[in-house]
Amino acid sequence: MGSLATWPIPAMTWRLALALSWASYGHQRVWTKVEESPRLLSVQCWAVRYPEAIDCSWTTDRETATDPEPGLQASFIATYRLGMISQGETHPCLQPSPEARSCVIPDIQMFSMTPYILNITVITQQGARSSLVPFIAEHIIKPDPPxxxxxxxxxxxxxxxxxxxxxxxxxxxxxxxxxxxxxxxxxxxxxxxxxxxxxxxxxxxxxxxxxxxxxxxxxxxxxxxxxxxxxxxxxxxxxxxx
The missing domain is CATH 2.60.40.10 (Immunoglobulins)
Structure with missing residues (x-):
């Protein structure tokens, strides 16, 4: 079976993704690009179990009633790190399966002004694309209702x-x-x-x-x-x- 091709995302696209995601710490829509077809990845991260974990989930713009893109199988690789430096230590955001559209970040570092960076890579038959979502743990605290x-x-x-x-x-x-x-x-x-x-x-x-x-x-x-x-x-x- 041949390997999947990965399209690099230009630096301008990364900067645009970061600027858009910083606009909201909770529900964030981030532009990404594969070849010439821009697509949206909608990511939600909430600390409903603070300080034990952060729960994240996501959907793509293709998963809508008007454009379901039937038959396209997708898997996801979710990782995170603390800080913007690319050489920083990367950890897996825990997923129940590669096809799952959710993951958990355990062991929150509390009261750090250094942002977490969540990296979601979507892999399909068309290739792979990634989105970066930065957030600070205390900014996305949202308890469940009483x-x-x-x-x-x-x-x-x-x-x-x-x-x-x-x-x-x-x-x-x-x-x-x-x-x-x-x-x-x-x-x-x-x-x-x-x-x-x-x-x-x-x-x-x-x-x-x-x-x-x-x-x-x-x-x-x-x-x-x-x-x-x-x-x-x-x-x-x-x-x-x-």
């Missing part, structure tokens, strides 16, 4: 909201989270928001009796690194009349 949400009425036209940290957040005792609560009464057009708070429970006061309220909670890093989680699932209930 879990085990419950909302219960208590006397005084109040609601007690309780939740647990996401199970994917490994060390809440040493790397605490803080939380925002948003709630909306039935018929209202806007949410009200409370927080941030450090506890995993809160009492909403001054509510309308016999009116249903929808409540959600989001989690964020205690030091405001990265982004908030998505909002938790909605829990709805009604305060009592007394």
């Amino acid at each position: 879990e085990a949400m419950s909302v219960s009425p208590i006397p005084g036209k109040q609601l007690r909201v309780q939740w647990e940290p996401p199970h994917s957040w490994p060390l809440p005792r040493y790397f605490p989270l803080k939380y925002l609560i948003r709630y909306q009464r039935q018929g209202a057009t806007r949410f009200r928001q409370v927080g941030p708070i450090e506890e995993t429970s809160f009492i909403l006061q001054g509510l309308r009796p016999r009116t249903q309220y929808q409540v959600q909670v989001a989690a964020g890093d205690f030091m405001d690194y990265g982004e908030l989680s998505t909002w938790s699932t909605v829990v709805a209930t009604t305060p009592g009349s007394k």
Whole structure:
């Protein structure tokens, strides 16, 4: 079986890829080039398990409903290094299989202002192409949403909201989270928001009796690194009349 050809990517293309990827630390779209056909690689890297690991995933522009490119098999080589120097030590970004479109960077070096550089090489029958994605670990922290949400009425036209940290957040005792609560009464057009708070429970006061309220909670890093989680699932209930 013949070897796959690899097209070198010009220095200008690398600089363009780096400039585009620095524009966003989370969801990044990076131009790459194979022969004369520019294509996009969309890469997402989030530290949902900080400080234990960084989870990355990617898709190509060919994997869309309008251009699925059927029958084209692709495999991927994912590596990373700390720092921009090409002579730096390179490590594998751990993939479940060569065809997988995801990988894990373990053993995060915390509080380093030197960026990680993720290198994704796509290999197909047409050849190979690579994309570089730089990021700093603390800039891409994004916890999963809080879990085990419950909302219960208590006397005084109040609601007690309780939740647990996401199970994917490994060390809440040493790397605490803080939380925002948003709630909306039935018929209202806007949410009200409370927080941030450090506890995993809160009492909403001054509510309308016999009116249903929808409540959600989001989690964020205690030091405001990265982004908030998505909002938790909605829990709805009604305060009592007394």
